[in-house]
Amino acid sequence: MKSRLLKPDYVRNPNAPENEKLPFGKTVAFGLQHILTMYGGILAVPLIIGNAAGLSADQIATLVTASLFVGGLATVLQSAGLPFLGSRLPLVQGVSFAAVATMLAILSGNGSLTDVFGAIIVASIIGFLIAPFFAKIIRFFPPVVTGTVITAIGLTLFPVAANWAMGGNAEAEGYGSTMNIGLAVMTFVIIMIFSKVGVAALSRLSILLGLFVGTIIASLLGQADFSQVGSGSPISFPLIFEFGLPTFDLAAIISMVIVILVIKTETTADIIAVGEIIGSPVDSRRIADGLRADMLSSAIAPVFGSFTQSAFAQNVGLVALSGVKSRWVVTAGGGIMVALGLIPWLGQIVAAIPMPVLGGAGIVLFGTVAASGIRNLSTVKYEGNMNLIIVASALAFGMIPVVQPEFYSGFPSWIETIFESGISSAAIVAVILNIVFNELKIGNSPDPSVFAAKPIRFLTKTQLEDLEDGDVFIDGKLVDCDGEEVPVVPDEKVDEIRERIEHGEVTSTQELVKVVLEEQPTASSDKDQSPPRK
Template identity: 45%
Template sequence: MNVLKQNHPVDEKLPLNQMFLYGLQHVLAMYAGAVAVPLILANALGLEKDQLIYLINADLFTCGLATLIQTLGLWNMGIKLPIIQGVTFAAVTPMILIGKEHGLTGIYGSVMVAGIIVYFVSPYFSRLIRFFPPVVTGSIITIIGVSLLPVAVRWAGGGSPGAKDFGNLHFLGLAFLVLVLVIFFYRYFTGFLSNIAVLLGLAAGTLIAIPFGLVNFSGISNAAWVGITTPFAFGLPVFDLPSILAMTVVMLVVMTETTGDFIAVGEIVDKPIKQDMLTRGLKADGFSTLLGGLLNAFPYSAYAQNVGLVGLTRVRSRYVVAAAGIILVVLGLFPKAAAIVASIPAPVLGGAGIAMFGMVMASGIKTLSKVGFDDNHNLMVVAISIAVGLIPLAVPNIYQQFPSSLQIIFNSGITVGSVTAIVLNGLLNKRA
């Protein structure tokens, strides 16, 4: 008797209109983070405004290509899960230091080589997957969720804690209202409308903010209609060995974080991550980072911001995130379209972000709920790994006396928490 094999929900192809709206929801959720890195880098290096605009366009365009590779697969790359790719914040400080010494071309040279190294190291790094039992993965996913919450809180307060109006009651009130709307849409709408609760909350919040003067549309009129990204627009790459080493260390740290993100998504969509899947996913990271150096962009990795959105919407199709990749490519080619997305106020993003990032944390707790805590040392593994992972979150400058190379590692709570969980589980739960 032949039994037809049903496709996993990850491989489900939805109607085009639904895929577009679900994909747009993912883009709106990650857009602020995607453009933050070029903004920070341009300000630190004193770049001109037209150079900043070019960097943003190149970043969005490459984000889209990287997301398509990760979700759809290309050759031996791509984990084929609903993973959106974005520029990693871990590389910001090294890029600034490299840029001040060797300019943008020095950044791109180190990014390209680091991407190549990640690609070839991936098959060996992926062997670590056997050190990720549920007690470790649950701890890591929880750390990811808690570590993301300050991002949403900063958005809710207005974006920049250093601003005079940060924490303004109007900002906080708007963020709270958006959060309430997202919960309302999620609870009382059904089917497709419930699944786009975040998108509806963002749209409603932006409309409500307009009469209060919290939405700035000036960027739309000032933006160009078309912007084409060409390889080596700022000149041929410069390959400086210390810069390459620094960027490679960053990418090895990022590989650990990315592994945690992959595992988190795998848990949410009910598709456990195997070694071969992890290899393809990390290879896609390496190739996309190489692509970033070629296209005047940055290192790329899985975006944890969108992990919570997958859990919140219950939409597990990788083709939805592929649609987000197409939207990002379009935004990179048409700056006016990108400017429309950029006009969403930070407090609106904050309200939605609290729901999304909280969902990541809840997914970690759900995983831990399946772990046995009797006759083993799992409780200690969870306690110490989460505590260590949250140290840089509780006191951000605690490691400021460390050498800069070590700060890259220790300032990433996700990385240090992940390593702690793996090591403690190996030591405390080692079978005699």
Template identity: 50%
Template sequence: MANTKNAVAPVDEMLPAGKLFLYGLQHVLAMYAGAVAVPLIIAGAAGLTQAQTAYLINADLFTCGIATLLQTLGIWKIGIKIPVIQGVTFAAVTPMILMAQSGGMDLIFGSVIVAGLFTFLLAPFFSKMIRFFPPIVTGSIITIIGVSLLPVGVNWAAGGVGNKQYGSLTFIAVAVVVLITILMVNKFFKGFIAHIGVLIGLIVGLIIAIPLGIVNFSGVASAPWLGIDMPFHFGYPTFDLGAIISMILVMLVVMVESTGDFLAIGEMVDKKIGEKELTAGLRADGLATTLGGIFNAFPYTAFAQNVGLIGLTGVKSRFVVAVSGAILVVMGLFPKLATIIASLPNAVLGGAGIAMFGIVAASGIKTLAKVDYEKNVNNIFIVAISIGIGLIPVVAPDFFKMFPNWSQTILHSGITLGSITAILLNAFFNGGKGAGDLDDLKDSAGIQG
């Protein structure tokens, strides 16, 4: 607690229980749709059953809560102690899809555990090397993430790959309704309601899809009311060098994303974020990611939706978001709720997916718009080549099929290829000089999650 003689710093203020709960719940609602999107994507790629998908969602919510508590409350030199809510990063989706399809869930969890430990150990050194990750690099990477994920949303809207009714007008109509609902909410509402536009769209889509007969609630009745997230539920982890390298590259991007959010939140809550605080926050990301691999979940980062929510509400207390973490832990213990969420048809998810993934790409473009292309014409090559190479696996999935098997996990991940290309090209053209500082990262905050 940062007490002074006469007052408590806003970030350390303890609010009444009722307000803590309501404000905390508001943060959960703002990030909920994004929190469950990744486990739904991975479950589909791995071919999991409805019950397994529900378990994966519960495990993710549970670990989201633990990760958020780590950041907000802190343990030893772990946790930045500001109101930052944690969620699964979309940066890891593409490589995890490939791992799920080639080696199953145990391959994902093995790479996540090692990448988390790598992040934890690298945190104090990474805090000193941030100048090599300017907005031109992070903007290129985030754009690639969004564009790479768009095909997933489009296929969902058509009913899902492999569906015999793929492209049915019913599926597409439901997806359109969801997308229009999200747009209408953002057009006519502000603040809290606008922040949960995606969740509202999913609810409206579900209500419409039920009478159309495309929702399967068969597993809800048999799902237990209470479930405990057990370590290695899907089997003991498998450790593959290619998969580990791919996930470590993702975590390098995550560290940049989290840093931008940490700095932005620090300004909002009037707390100075220096090298020591950054290290503590990045260590928490690493520890949470390792716990994610153990408890059947994924890599974690700061959720950008909630950065905007802090600025909107003016509520600066970290204990508000600590309550959000507690709520997420409790939600992760109720499989019936997760089974209902897992019952959402692909068409409903498709409408939201197009919006969410498109916004990720647009956020990357927004960051790239701040880059100076006039004084440094080479910047255009960094963006063009990194995006072009990053999209090779999307536009030509068989492009690298003749390469060695050990390299396939890396080469089939657009985010991995794009990240490597952007970092190397920026180092080649800019050499780290003027490549970005903490103020640049503040500008890039709000694009993660």
């Protein structure tokens, strides 16, 4: 009984899709594909924060190494799991973009990197404690909400793919050049070719192979730099509190708590999304376990010099695209990430992949996330309810910070922190509107507005009697079971046609069609028969 309490159904079931075990070689290959997919994203945050904090190049490299090391450990915890820790789903963890704006605000407000670390530790502990209560929102995530949020995840990631395709650094020379975009498009085409081939293994590894071939082509064109590979010590272990003991500023902690709530919202959406994609049940227990792993990893991260951790949405897209559902593949990817954090030259090889090549892969990955959300929305019923306006409003709010990043700049910082993420904006609006229209039915109009989307239709008994088994409508025409068109006779000609049939003047459907067509006046004949003008 005790083991059953510790292990929910999705852990005990060996046939669950996420529990599939692949051969060692495939497991490592697919795991590496996951890491290559999110590698550019996990490097961006330590680079941004390190430069904002005025760190030296060596210190920034330490932040990068720590982010890889902690991200790998967090990924193993999330996918492999421990009792009450980890969703045991194929989710890759890494440094969250959601905290960047708040960390920059702390640093620009005379705060230090140790203030950032202290705020993350306290806020993450709070997030860990409230995880079971936060997970209860699962009942407020029906398909109309999950489909909308998954779609928003994909749509909000498109600017990331576009930035990578242009070069990744707007200040660098050649940003947005035809060379960079050409490499991205070439990588995209290569991925499509590998996806098209009839060999399942090549199709599933299309992203990895596309990155590999794209990097080779970029190297031949002089767009990849491997000169730094092999420099430095062969092994480097992250040190504990290398940047000093954390300090605790109340304002920084409060702002970071808001960030943690945003991260929990995004991670919840990712857990639900990957569960939908692989066909594995997700309940409040599973979400709570995933959020606890998320928050524990975030609380430990500053000890090694890293930042808040969350599930990476782009890897959800890779699961959908590759069809590889095994969590052990992602666990292997976490192990590779730990190795990259310990062995600098391995990380240097991966870091040499040009950003435009990553951008070409990102177009496919992020588009797949959006398409998965659209597929979920196709199962939603829109008749006689307000689901259409829920989807429309949530997606609109999700896109606002994408198309206009400064939209919330005039609002209080806590509002800006929450709504500058298109994912959290869409999730919050979708959940609230779903509660208003679908949970709180008191006050709902019995006659929904035009947003109900579909008019009420009906047929009379006489109309039904005229139909026969096998009749179908194709392109606006009624076709019988033999594939012959059933002609539509004008109301004023019904009696005449019936009389001609009775007298044997019309003996087949084909003849009836000809009669109907002959008796329909054309525009030119009407014009010829009109009286002459005076």
